Amino acid sequence: MALVVQKYGGTSVGTIDRIRNVARRVAKTYDEGNDVVVIVSAMSGETNKLVALANEMCEFPSEREYDVLVATGEQVSMSLLSMCLQSMGYKAKSYCGFQIPIVTDSVFSKARIEKIDDKKIREDLKSGTIIIVAGFQGIDKDGNITTLGRGGSDTSAVAVAAAIKADVCEIFTDVDGIYTTDPRIVPEASKMEKVSYDEMLEMASLGSKVLQIRSVEFAKKYGVVVHVRSSFNDNPGTLVTKEDADMEAVLVSGITYNKDEAKISVLRVPDKPGIAAKIFSPLSHANITVDMIIQNVSHEGFTDLTFTVPKSDFKKALKIVEETAKETGAASVTSDESIAKVSIVGVGMRSHSGVASKMFQTLSQEGVNIQMISTSEIKVSCVIDSKYTELAVRVLHEAFDLAKKDIKAE
Amino acid sequence: MALVVQKYGGTSVGTIDRIRNVARRVAKTYDEGNDVVVIVSAMSGETNKLVALANEMCEFPSEREYDVLVATGEQVSMSLLSMCLQSMGYKAKSYCGFQIPIVTDSVFSKARIEKIDDKKIREDLKSGTIIIVAGFQGIDKDGNITTLGRGGSDTSAVAVAAAIKADVCEIFTDVDGIYTTDPRIVPEASKMEKVSYDEMLEMASLGSKVLQIRSVEFAKKYGVVVHVRSSFNDNPGTLVTKEDADMEAVLVSGITYNKDEAKISVLRVPDKPGIAAKIFSPLSHANITVDMIIQNVSHEGFTDLTFTVPKSDFKKALKIVEETAKETGAASVTSDESIAKVSIVGVGMRSHSGVASKMFQTLSQEGVNIQMISTSEIKVSCVIDSKYTELAVRVLHEAFDLAKKDIKAE
Numbered sequence: 001m002a003l004v005v006q007k008y009g010g011t012s013v014g015t016i017d018r019i020r021n022v023a024r025r026v027a028k029t030y031d032e033g034n035d036v037v038v039i040v041s042a043m044s045g046e047t048n049k050l051v052a053l054a055n056e057m058c059e060f061p062s063e064r065e066y067d068v069l070v071a072t073g074e075q076v077s078m079s080l081l082s083m084c085l086q087s088m089g090y091k092a093k094s095y096c097g098f099q100i101p102i103v104t105d106s107v108f109s110k111a112r113i114e115k116i117d118d119k120k121i122r123e124d125l126k127s128g129t130i131i132i133v134a135g136f137q138g139i140d141k142d143g144n145i146t147t148l149g150r151g152g153s154d155t156s157a158v159a160v161a162a163a164i165k166a167d168v169c170e171i172f173t174d175v176d177g178i179y180t181t182d183p184r185i186v187p188e189a190s191k192m193e194k195v196s197y198d199e200m201l202e203m204a205s206l207g208s209k210v211l212q213i214r215s216v217e218f219a220k221k222y223g224v225v226v227h228v229r230s231s232f233n234d235n236p237g238t239l240v241t242k243e244d245a246d247m248e249a250v251l252v253s254g255i256t257y258n259k260d261e262a263k264i265s266v267l268r269v270p271d272k273p274g275i276a277a278k279i280f281s282p283l284s285h286a287n288i289t290v291d292m293i294i295q296n297v298s299h300e301g302f303t304d305l306t307f308t309v310p311k312s313d314f315k316k317a318l319k320i321v322e323e324t325a326k327e328t329g330a331a332s333v334t335s336d337e338s339i340a341k342v343s344i345v346g347v348g349m350r351s352h353s354g355v356a357s358k359m360f361q362t363l364s365q366e367g368v369n370i371q372m373i374s375t376s377e378i379k380v381s382c383v384i385d386s387k388y389t390e391l392a393v394r395v396l397h398e399a400f401d402l403a404k405k406d407i408k409a410e
Numbered sequence: 411m412a413l414v415v416q417k418y419g420g421t422s423v424g425t426i427d428r429i430r431n432v433a434r435r436v437a438k439t440y441d442e443g444n445d446v447v448v449i450v451s452a453m454s455g456e457t458n459k460l461v462a463l464a465n466e467m468c469e470f471p472s473e474r475e476y477d478v479l480v481a482t483g484e485q486v487s488m489s490l491l492s493m494c495l496q497s498m499g500y501k502a503k504s505y506c507g508f509q510i511p512i513v514t515d516s517v518f519s520k521a522r523i524e525k526i527d528d529k530k531i532r533e534d535l536k537s538g539t540i541i542i543v544a545g546f547q548g549i550d551k552d553g554n555i556t557t558l559g560r561g562g563s564d565t566s567a568v569a570v571a572a573a574i575k576a577d578v579c580e581i582f583t584d585v586d587g588i589y590t591t592d593p594r595i596v597p598e599a600s601k602m603e604k605v606s607y608d609e610m611l612e613m614a615s616l617g618s619k620v621l622q623i624r625s626v627e628f629a630k631k632y633g634v635v636v637h638v639r640s641s642f643n644d645n646p647g648t649l650v651t652k653e654d655a656d657m658e659a660v661l662v663s664g665i666t667y668n669k670d671e672a673k674i675s676v677l678r679v680p681d682k683p684g685i686a687a688k689i690f691s692p693l694s695h696a697n698i699t700v701d702m703i704i705q706n707v708s709h710e711g712f713t714d715l716t717f718t719v720p721k722s723d724f725k726k727a728l729k730i731v732e733e734t735a736k737e738t739g740a741a742s743v744t745s746d747e748s749i750a751k752v753s754i755v756g757v758g759m760r761s762h763s764g765v766a767s768k769m770f771q772t773l774s775q776e777g778v779n780i781q782m783i784s785t786s787e788i789k790v791s792c793v794i795d796s797k798y799t800e801l802a803v804r805v806l807h808e809a810f811d812l813a814k815k816d817i818k819a820e
Binding site for chain 1: 421429458460462463466467468469470471472474475476477479481485488489490493494496497502503504506519546553554555801816
């Protein structure tokens with residue numbers, strides 16, 4: 001008997017029939033002798049409908065009220081699931097964020113969980129009750145309704161799992177698990193049995209959209225074993241867990257890519273102390289996240305600064321940078337929206353040399369020019385012309401033998 | 411400067427544009443120097459949609475979860491109204507039932523308000539904030555979400571007004587106020603300037619659907635002045651308030667009718683102690699509300715019992731009564747679905763004799779046969795053949811001079 005947290009996303013609870021399917025799966029887990037706590041998202045499309053209402057009401061909806069509005073989505077799905085389980089003869093009880101309570105800070109629309117009281121959940125579990133908790137929402141210390149931001153239900157699930165010390169946090173989704181790369185690009189991509197928190201963090205932030213990055217941080221911090229699996233079948237998915245020896249034996253675990261960024265270069269900036277701060281402060285004030293930053297060695301007192309920003313912020317960023325460039329005496333600003341970032345990720349890199357150079361070599365053999373490089377302990381990212389994205393992902397997947405792993409696993 | 415509670419029903423907040431209209435009216439009241447607390451219903455149609463989801467999910471939805479589900483309706487409308495007011499430059503803040511808190515008992519779907527904490531409202535009012543409170547919902551002492559039942563937003567409004575000692579509780583609706591009778595039947599029906607709590611109670615329970623009866627009970631208990639008025643214009647509506655000398659001068663204030671009941675007679679029941687209990691207990695166990703009950707004097711140890719039940723419960727009631735009748739040795743059971751109850755209401759009756767006989771005379775002059783009569787201190791009700799309803803209402807309205815009042819008022 002285990003204590004299992006299961007999280008079902010918006011697609012899994014998108015219709016009455018799908019909620020019935022979820023109820024059957026929850027009931028099966030319970031019948032197998034487990035204690036079950038379920039975290040649900042809003043029915044798919046529901047949150048968008050609510051957001052549309054807010055946007056129709058006014059251009060800049062109050063953030064406090066926005067959270068009050070969108071939090072209703074999960075309240076609807078959780079009550080329906082609880083009704084369904086009760087009609088099947090199970091004890092079930094739903095809880096909003098405020099009822100647990102899931103206490104967050106007061107940053108509306110992207111609140112962070114600070115504390116989860118496990119008292120009510122523990123009591124209900126003792127009486128054999130299946131508990132359903134609204135994902136995505138919480139309450140701040142002043143009693144205001146807060147939400148965790150899009151995808152926040154993953155974080156709710158992992159945080160609840162941490163609070164009640166669950167044996168596993170199962171994240172049900174519409175894919176079978178985490179793949180070595182995007183199977184739409186590389187059909188031979190294989191499902192990973194296991195992936196470490198750090199690898200998952202690199203992959204999540206680099207464009208794999210299976211798990212919300214904050215939920216992985218939470219899982220890592222509290223050692224929650226996360227099982228990403230399909231809500232459409234019973235196949236085992238991918239375990240996101242602590243590193244082990246197995247994982248380090250593998251050089252590279254996965255290849256990711258991201259086409260959502262654009263590149264801006266400030267050319268011939270006078271290389272004086274404080275110049276980087278001068279250029280990046282206005283961007284940070286405008287809430288624009290700068291990702292990769294490259295500053296080359298200085299020539300004759302001048303340097304070039306290149307960095308990437310989200311495409312959605314590109315125009316705004318460019319305008320700001322052009323103004324700052326003038327003030328700092330830079331020669332010019334260039335930009336490129338047709339770039340992609342391709343990355344290799346793997347904890348095995350730490351103990352193996354030559355991984356980066358193998359990546360560069362592989363790309364150059366295909367005539368793919370590398371525009372920017374950035375590295376961390378467990379990943380290497382290259383910015384390339386976006387038209388080569390699929391090619392780059394394919395050749396890297398092959399070069400690092402990722403398709404083979406599936407054969408080993410079988 | 412006054413402390414004003416305003417309640418807007420589902421039609422008034424039914425679309426984004428209508429919510430904007432409500433915001434303008436609220437803002438106007440605020441700009442005139444008043445403190446304003448607004449109670450809102452769910453957007454019209456929204457509650458029905460949620461109820462339909464519950465019914466699609468299962469035949470008998472859990473009552474606790476049903477309340478969790480339908481309570482989202484008011485949460486949506488209150489947040490939208492608050493957003494709108496803020497976008498117009500006003501300070502505004504919305505509160506769910508649990509946030510105030512509005513504490514109720516634990517009878518899901520028809521909870522009763524037990525206590526309202528006025529602390530947050532008072533603090534916000536001090537800072538010049540317009541407060542929006544979700545109608546219809548509360549929270550029980552165990553932290554469960556509860557709802558007050560259909561029309562409960564009126565009760566929320568009056569209860570909040572009582573808790574904060576508001577000067578007036580304005581109920582905005584789609585009619586101009588309370589009329590002496592249904593204007594669809596009697597075009598000369600006049601709007602009453604004032605009506606007493608007791609008269610309103612009799613009229614509400616007798617079929618006038620403007621104000622929820624529990625809200626009137628609440629208003630009477632705490633002396634809240636209720637102003638029923640139109641959300642489509644600025645005309646004064648009808649004040650529901652304590653009796654005063656003016657009111658007693660008027661013999662009859664209004665004529666109401668109700669076609670939603672059916673009549674059942676148990677004939678030749680042995681007239682023994684406990685016989686009424688025997689007949690009515692099974693009905694009460696089946697949750698069927700019995701309205702008028704008439705038992706005639708006994709003849710040779712037998713009596714006839716006649717009573718009315720809601721038409722929606724008629725078949726169920728008839729089946730139960732037929733069984734009980736057999737057991738008690740009654741001769742037979744007859745029933746009639748085509749009846750109507752016509753009533754005259756007025757506090758003036760207390761100090762005037764002859765009101766009832768004037769009613770009977772008026773009906774008989776038109777050849778309307780009276781099947782049952784029941785009286786209270788301030789009303790007389792007659793059950794008649796439903797085909798005479800409109801005729802009866804018209805002649806009674808004329809007989810008691812109700813059309814004239816409007817001329818006086820102008």
